[in-house]
Amino acid sequence: MSSVNMSAVLWSVGRENDFRFSVLASVFLPQPEALAVLQRQRRHNMGxxxxxxxxxxxxxxxxxxxxxxxxxxxxxxxxxxxxxxxxxVDGDQCRSSPCQNKGECKDHVGKYTCTCPPGFTGINCEKVIAKQCDVSNGGCMHFCEPKGTLGVECQCAATYRLTKDGVSCEPEGEAFNVQCCSNSAIHLTLTTRAVSPRSLYTRHMSRNTSCPITDTQMEHKGRIVGGHEVTRGEIPWQVKNISEVKVFCGGSILNEKWVITAAHCLVDKAKGSFFVRAGEHDVQHVEGSEQDLEVAERFPHPLYAPRKNLYNHDIALLQLKTPIGFSSYARPICLGPKSFTETLLRSGEVATVSGWGQLHFQGRTSRTLQKVEVPYVERTDCQDSSSDRISRYMFCAGYPNAARDSCQGDSGGPHANLHQDTNAWFLTGIVSWGEECAKEGKYGVYTHISHYYRWIRYVMGMTQVSLVNFVDP
Structure with missing residues (x-):
């Protein structure tokens, strides 16, 4: 009898005497079955x-x-x-999930590669790609300043502050809830200026906007030169400078206490007092929106030297004694930093110039506020057209053969461009001078506002940074 059968007999006879026999019997298998368990089936080539x-x-x-x-x-x-x-060969290199910011990992022999999602770069997608100001304005609501490897820095126009998200702007101070440079038509102010050796030109581009029309649409009649009458409230940052009941120049509202104009407008007013009128439209009618504000102090640019050149650095700031009450007819225009303003000026879009100046050379002045659209002129064409030197702090705008121009009385007023991404109007120039008005082959000449951004902010107390230079190169 085999050992397996003998175990079975012993278990059946004496199972109550010794349980250990039961344990031994339960693990014993016939030899063929036991070998099948203990031996691994080897692969072979099947012959x-x-x-x-x-x-x-x-x-x-x-x-x-x-x-x-x-x-x-x-x-x-x-x-x-x-x-x-x-x-x-060497295991899964992606097992530790080395790719950051939701990057996709691909394993290779001895290495791995990460495919990064948009906005990230680096071996492990650990680096944020710097934003660029020329791509969707860097995501900024108003304007964008390049910051090298840091990407961009968003900034806001005067009377606005940057919100916590770092890209949006909101009104501040007395300007709260007043959209100074939102989607309204360009707001410029040009008034008659004191007679000077040269005729002055202003150009600004006009645009259809979503700004509410506050009055019945006006009939297009008398012009700046080749322009047309604006709707009342269409250009609320336009002001005019008045001395002894005589309008002598225009200007633009920067905030409730500051107006910007041309420095040559102040040459004959060095000692006399004058005031600024905001909210004006028809000079022969009192419309209820006018505000007369006395000038407390004037700040011509420190490099302005009229005896040397009447129009180089032709820019001045006026500080008011009392603040302007903002309304639908009086509000500020936006002011951007140098790079932003330069890009906007050369965007290829026309700009808007406005004022109450002469409707043609040596003609009568306009009763109502006028505007005209003019394009930027390349510097070589600008210089070739002029009998006088065009400095780097000036630029030309207008048409060589079309009767569209600013004229005497428009000096100091704004040259403004619409920023398409934000639908906001920005000051890009100041009406300065020109040879007659809308003369064939000639253009209007404007102060290049982008060179003075830091000086403007410094004088207005918007920055405490000391100026090394009074102009930006």
Whole structure:
């Protein structure tokens, strides 16, 4: 009797005497079955050459260690082979999830690569790609300043402050809830100026906007030169400077206490007093929106030297004794930093010039506020057209053969451009001078406002940074 059968007999006879026999019996198996459990089934070539069989990953590389050629036979595809081989040889390099910011990891032999989502770069997608001001304005609501490797810095126009998100702007101070440079038509102010040796030109571009029309649409009649009458309230940052009941220049509202104008307007007013009128439209009618504000102090640019050149650095700031009450007819225009203003000026879009100046050379002045659209003129064309020198602090705008121009009385007023992304109007120039008005082959000349941005902010107390230079190169 075999040992297995004898165990069974002993267990059946004496199971109550010794339970240990039961345990021994339960693990014993017949020899063939026991061998099947203890011995691993070895793979063999089934009596034929293995090379004749189709590639199989399990047979080639999992049951035995394979080389790259054998793995290639199994996959029959180079890309799939290398994906497998990268993990087979040295493990999965992506197991630790090295790619940051939701980057996708791909394993390779001895290395990995990360495919980064938009906005990120670096070996592990750890670096944020710097924003660019020329792409969607850097995400800024008003204007964008490049900051090298730091990307961009968003800034806001005068009377606005930057919100916590770092890109949006909101009104501040007395200007709260007054959209100074929002989607309203350009707001410029041009008034008659004191007679000077040259006729002055102003150009500003006019645009259709979503600004509410406050009065019945006016009939287009008398012009700046080639322009037309604006709707009342269409250009609320336009003011005029008045001395002894006589309008002598225009200007633009920067905030409730400051107006910007041309420095040459102040040459004959060095000692006399004058005031600024905001909210004006028809000079022959009292419309209820007018505000007369006395000038407390005047600040011509420190480099302005009229005896040397009456129109170089032709810019001045006027500080008012009492603040302007903002309304639909009186509000400030936006002012941007140098790079922003330069880009906007050369954007290819026309600008708007406005004022109450003469309707033609040596003609009568306008009763109502006028505006005209004019394009920027390239510097070489500007210089070639002029009998006088055009400095780097000036630029030309207008048409060589079209009767559209600013004229005497418009000096000091704004040259403004609409920023399409924000639908806001920005001051890009100041009416300065020209040869007659709308003369063939001639253009209007304007003060290049972008060179004076830091000086303006410094004088207005908007920055405490000391100025090394009074102009930006």
């Amino acid at each position: 034929m050459f293995e090379e004749f069989l189709a590639g199989n990953v399990e047979r080639e590389c999992l049951e035995e260690k394979c080389d790259l050629e054998e793995a290639r036979e199994a996959f029959e595809n180079d890309e799939r082979t290398m994906e497998f081989w990268a993990g087979y």
